[in-house]
Amino acid sequence: xxxxxxxxxxxxxxxxxxxxxxxxxxxxxxxALVAVIGPMLSPYPPGEIVDFDYYGPISAKLWMGSDYLGxxxxxxxxxxxxxxxxxxxxxVCLACISGVVLGMTAAVVGGWLxxxxxxxxxxxxxxxxxxxxxxxxxxxxxxxPVLIVLLGVIYTPGAYRFARALAVNINTMxxxxxxxxxxxxxxxxxxxxxxxNITGPVLADLGLRFVFIVLLLSGLSFLGLxxxxxxxxxxxxxxxxxxxxxxxxxxxxxxxxxIASLTISVNLLIDNLPVKIxxxxx
Amino acid sequence: MQNLVEIRxxxxxxxxxxxxxxxIIKGVSFDIAEGEIVALIGESGSGKTTxxxxxxxxxxxxxxxxxxxxxLAGRDLVAMPEAGRQALRxxxxxxxxxxxxAAFNPSQRLMDQVIEVAQIHKxxxxxxxxxxxxELFRALALPEPETIGQRYPHQVSGGQLQRLAAAMxxxxxxxxxxxxxxxxxxxxxxxxxxxxxFKSVMKLGGMGGVYVSHDLAVVAQIADxxxxxxxxxxxxxxxxxxxxxxxxxxxxxxLLAAFEPVPYASAxxxxxETKRPILEVRNLVAGYGPLGRDGRPLKVALNSVxxxxxxxxxxxxIGESGSGKxxxxxxxSGLLPPVSGKVLLDxxxxxxxxxxxxxxxLRRLQIVFQLADxxxxxxxxxxxxxxxxLTFYHGQKGAAREARTDELLDMVRLPRAMxxxxxxxxxxxxxxxxxxxxxxxxxPEVILCDEITSALDTVVAAAxxxxxxxxxxxxxxxxxxxxxxxxxxxAICDDVMVxxxxxxxxxxxxxxxxxxxxxxxxxxxxxxxPKLDPNWLDSVxxxxxxx
Numbered sequence: 142x143x144x145x146x147x148x149x150x151x152x153x154x155x156x157x158x159x160x161x162x163x164x165x166x167x168x169x170x171x172x173a174l175v176a177v178i179g180p181m182l183s184p185y186p187p188g189e190i191v192d193f194d195y196y197g198p199i200s201a202k203l204w205m206g207s208d209y210l211g212x213x214x215x216x217x218x219x220x221x222x223x224x225x226x227x228x229x230x231x232x233v234c235l236a237c238i239s240g241v242v243l244g245m246t247a248a249v250v251g252g253w254l255x256x257x258x259x260x261x262x263x264x265x266x267x268x269x270x271x272x273x274x275x276x277x278x279x280x281x282x283x284x285x286p287v288l289i290v291l292l293g294v295i296y297t298p299g300a301y302r303f304a305r306a307l308a309v310n311i312n313t314m315x316x317x318x319x320x321x322x323x324x325x326x327x328x329x330x331x332x333x334x335x336x337x338n339i340t341g342p343v344l345a346d347l348g349l350r351f352v353f354i355v356l357l358l359s360g361l362s363f364l365g366l367x368x369x370x371x372x373x374x375x376x377x378x379x380x381x382x383x384x385x386x387x388x389x390x391x392x393x394x395x396x397x398x399x400i401a402s403l404t405i406s407v408n409l410l411i412d413n414l415p416v417k418i419x420x421x422x423x
Numbered sequence: 424m425q426n427l428v429e430i431r432x433x434x435x436x437x438x439x440x441x442x443x444x445x446x447i448i449k450g451v452s453f454d455i456a457e458g459e460i461v462a463l464i465g466e467s468g469s470g471k472t473t474x475x476x477x478x479x480x481x482x483x484x485x486x487x488x489x490x491x492x493x494x495l496a497g498r499d500l501v502a503m504p505e506a507g508r509q510a511l512r513x514x515x516x517x518x519x520x521x522x523x524x525a526a527f528n529p530s531q532r533l534m535d536q537v538i539e540v541a542q543i544h545k546x547x548x549x550x551x552x553x554x555x556x557x558e559l560f561r562a563l564a565l566p567e568p569e570t571i572g573q574r575y576p577h578q579v580s581g582g583q584l585q586r587l588a589a590a591m592x593x594x595x596x597x598x599x600x601x602x603x604x605x606x607x608x609x610x611x612x613x614x615x616x617x618x619x620x621f622k623s624v625m626k627l628g629g630m631g632g633v634y635v636s637h638d639l640a641v642v643a644q645i646a647d648x649x650x651x652x653x654x655x656x657x658x659x660x661x662x663x664x665x666x667x668x669x670x671x672x673x674x675x676x677x678l679l680a681a682f683e684p685v686p687y688a689s690a691x692x693x694x695x696e697t698k699r700p701i702l703e704v705r706n707l708v709a710g711y712g713p714l715g716r717d718g719r720p721l722k723v724a725l726n727s728v729x730x731x732x733x734x735x736x737x738x739x740x741i742g743e744s745g746s747g748k749x750x751x752x753x754x755x756s757g758l759l760p761p762v763s764g765k766v767l768l769d770x771x772x773x774x775x776x777x778x779x780x781x782x783x784x785l786r787r788l789q790i791v792f793q794l795a796d797x798x799x800x801x802x803x804x805x806x807x808x809x810x811x812x813l814t815f816y817h818g819q820k821g822a823a824r825e826a827r828t829d830e831l832l833d834m835v836r837l838p839r840a841m842x843x844x845x846x847x848x849x850x851x852x853x854x855x856x857x858x859x860x861x862x863x864x865x866x867p868e869v870i871l872c873d874e875i876t877s878a879l880d881t882v883v884a885a886a887x888x889x890x891x892x893x894x895x896x897x898x899x900x901x902x903x904x905x906x907x908x909x910x911x912x913x914a915i916c917d918d919v920m921v922x923x924x925x926x927x928x929x930x931x932x933x934x935x936x937x938x939x940x941x942x943x944x945x946x947x948x949x950x951x952x953p954k955l956d957p958n959w960l961d962s963v964x965x966x967x968x969x970x
Binding site: 314315316318319321322323324325333334337338 | 756757758777778780782785789790792794797798799800801802803811812815816861865
């Protein structure tokens with residue numbers, strides 16, 4: 142299999158990746174790109190009514206039809222990508238960073254810190270996430286920072302549990318014992334000895350959690366608690382245009398497809414992450 | 424007469440994950456006659472297990488047989504369809520794995536697992552199979568042969584489990600038995616029992632056998648012929664006597680040389696110093712679990728252990744698994760804080776817990792672990808691993824640290840280019856050298872070596888011992904050398920301490936190890952070490968029932 146010499150294929154970089162993973166990676170990259178430059182490409186301002194008909198069909202002028210007010214769905218999906226991908230990404234980073242740091246520290250320090258933290262986060266985990274989100278948004282009101290922090294907090298206990306379980310296993314390895322015998326502090330043990338050995342699974346978990354957050358955010362938006370009009374993420378687009386479902390309007394199908402393609406691709410990507418080629422005989 | 428097994432020009436290829444094909448067996452040929460036991464011997468990576476597996480028509484994932492024939496009782500296993508091979512496995516050819524503990528299902532009774540082969544091949548009724556299994560248990564000298572089958576795997580010892588694995592292989596009445604390092608994971612006193620059982624069963628059944636091992640002395644007891652392998656090729660082949668006494672190939676001689684006990688006397692012994700000891704342990708008590716009412720832990724692993732190590736000398740600690748020898752190293756280093764007793768380093772008392780000790784105390788006392796695989800962080804390059812103690816203890820950074828790392832790698836005879844490799848890309852012996860280099864980086868005075876050669880091949884282990892001696896001469900180190908292998912202890916230690924159930928049963932100088940032991944347990948331990956004499960196994964009296 143020969144591509145152009147300068148083309149950085151996974152194999153050339155020392156990684157092996159199957160075609161399912163590559164396709165999924167392409168879809169994910171596509172949506173990430175759309176989130177960044179999408180609004181620049183949109184043919185109409187997302188809030189402007191451009192069609193006299195509502196739930197209009199796909200046409201040369203309106204690539205994805207029009208919504209319940211006659212706005213261009215294509216422009217609105219491009220705009221929604223920014224909210225859906227952006228909020229979810231920020232929230233998943235928040236959840237995973239805090240979860241992983243707390244999890245590793247709890248595993249290394251052990252004792253009361255571990256017990257206290259674990260019970261507290263378990264208690265948080267026991268509240269149903271949609272209900273918790275609903276109550277919190279109702280109490281504080283909805284804005285983008287609130288949504289990010291809320292989604293982050295909801296998914297922190299899961300990330301903590303996952304990271305702690307991995308770190309506990311690494312913690313019993315001899316090289317950690319050697320570092321302890323050397324007299325290393327907790328900070329060094331966590332960042333240098335444990336973290337490099339759990340990054341693989343933690344990244345996979347990050348991808349999975351991203352999908353959950355996209356779905357929860359879409360769910361909250363569908364209930365009217367997420368991103369507020371006139372802005373809209375994909376979940377709000379589905380909600381706004383749910384009335385078009387009996388007519389099979391592209392206005393409701395397209396955002397749904399966008400959610401599905403992003404979440405399924407992220408899932409497939411983390412199931413087929415590139416594997417480092419460990420050929421020792423070369 | 425036709426041989427039971429005829430291997431002709433066998434070639435096996437493996438596929439690396441970069442897609443390249445590597446030949447790992449390069450045209451091997453040998454025969455096994457009816458009732459003959461052939462030993463395959465060689466270091467790890469020499470292809471001995473791969474060849475043994477082809478006798479069942481099996482290769483590990485990623486490997487394929489690319490050429491040659493493997494004939495078992497006249498039928499070619501390579502050309503045979505998979506269904507045909509499956510019919511043969513268990514009935515014509517059977518396999519005893521290295522780790523019986525991993526080969527048994529922990530949630531099924533032993534009897535059900537032993538007779539499973541007979542059920543799969545519909546050889547006999549379950550009742551008949553059980554009767555046969557009990558006969559095999561008896562033949563393998565298992566205790567309580569009538570009822571042992573009702574137990575679960577965790578309820579029998581490692582040596583018993585290994586014999587049960589043999590019973591599982593024997594139940595189908597195979598013509599050929601494959602033993603894949605069956606005693607490597609066992610203590611010497613257990614190994615001798617297992618070997619004895621295997622030998623008598625094989626003689627009784629008149630079966631052919633393949634015995635894979637890296638231990639020449641073990642092989643000498645059980646095999647009729649030895650095939651020496653290296654790099655996927657046969658180096659030398661011949662009857663046991665010939666290989667042991669008239670070895671022609673250099674590699675075989677190297678293997679034999681690694682067996683010669685090298686009497687050892689450290690340089691400082693001659694000076695007859697009577698200064699204060701560098702390390703002294705007084706009445707150390709340590710264990711696991713919560714403290715009881717009497718102030719002792721639930722499970723006492725060290726019961727009032729005392730020892731002393733003179734500067735520039737080496738102390739050997741030997742005992743079986745569970746004797747508390749590794750716990751001693753952990754207690755001295757403060758990883759498992761002792762409940763009572765004192766550890767004195769250079770007449771200065773150390774805190775029981777490593778965390779409470781000063782950096783300098785930690786630096787002077789380093790510990791090296793058995794499994795270099797787990798003792799090196801797999802995600803960090805060798806240069807980082809060796810360099811960290813330099814930064815931590817001596818505050819070295821940048822070019823100074825680089826230069827010192829290079830020196831340390833030279834010291835343990837590793838190429839400097841290894842700095843950029845990850846531990847997973849090194850061989851077992853190289854990993855153990857990195858492990859040592861890390862301890863040396865601290866510039867210690869005492870190194871606790873916890874079974875550091877046990878996971879290595881004979882020749883590699885001998886090289887590591889040589890290295891330790893050299894380093895001692897240059898850096899005036901003192902070692903506490905913990906091992907279950909008597910010959911390595913003998914090769915490097917001045918004094919030897921025998922441990923049993925957390926207590927020291929005997930102390931004696933290394934020179935008096937042979938014949939000087941007074942305690943019955945030490946005598947048993949020393950007499951259980953296999954010798955290169957093929958008649959050794961038959962000459963050792965069976966283990967005293969009292970112990």
